[in-house]
Amino acid sequence: MVKDVIDFYYFSGTGNTLLVVKKMKDIFTENGVPVNLHKIENSKPEEVNLNHTIGLGFPIAELSTYNFVWKFIRALPETDQDTEIFMVDALAGFSGGIVGPVHEIVRKKGYNPIGVEEIVMPPNIFYIQDGKACNEKVQRGMMKAERYALDIVSGRSKWGRVPLISDVVYYISLAGLKVTKSNLNQKLLRLETNHEECRRCGICVKLCPVNNITLSEDKYPVHGFNCEYCLRCTSLCPRGAVSCPINYKGKTYRAVKAREFLE
Structure with a gap:
């Protein structure tokens, strides 16, 4: 069961994650749980309220997520209050390098990881699907976001990890993110x-x-x-x-x- 208030920190690139977060907020609110939405790019990790349940939402990029999102997650304050935390990401197909690594980062900081969900949404990079296919994926994604929010409220959600596979993909992702930030790639x-x-x-x-x-x-x-x-x-x-x-x-x-x- 979540605490009285959820502080939901999110980043959305072209809108998929924003749709997911807003759907989850609606479900939380309908079930009597107030939600504060915070944009990750405008938020300071040190100001996180450890008396609230923390939500993290973001898109998948290069098998994990963007550098500035990682920076926010890694800078979350440590807690001795067993602060509950959950995560949701929007992706086109596969991640592999996010669920386990984030679980370990927040667990070592003293948080209680209560749920994670990856929601397939329309791709926004490389190949763009037609409008009908995108709409169908959005509808399925909204249904999954609703179920996930209900699971969090009822205490049925879980957040596990697959140590070896997730760790390997995580380091592959970090290498890819370094290439992305390189001067040659940027040019x-x-x-x-x-x-x-x-x-x-x-x-x-x-x-x-x-x-x-x-x-x-x-x-x-x-x-x-x-x-x-x-x-x-x-x-x-x-x-x-x-x-x-x-x-x-x-x-x-x-x-x-x-x-x-x-x-």
């Missing part, structure tokens, strides 16, 4: 803004979770070399002005509109 796969399409609204600047986009003197977005490839800018730009060199035929996917991220 070769740099996202750029088409000035002819751009209306200089600044939405991409506000949406970037790692402040990798700034505005030039003429107010056009300038992409730096610290991209985490969450694809917010390319998927949520109202004009589709940001190119994505890693997606088939430049197609993009978004589960929600930009304004839902800016609320």
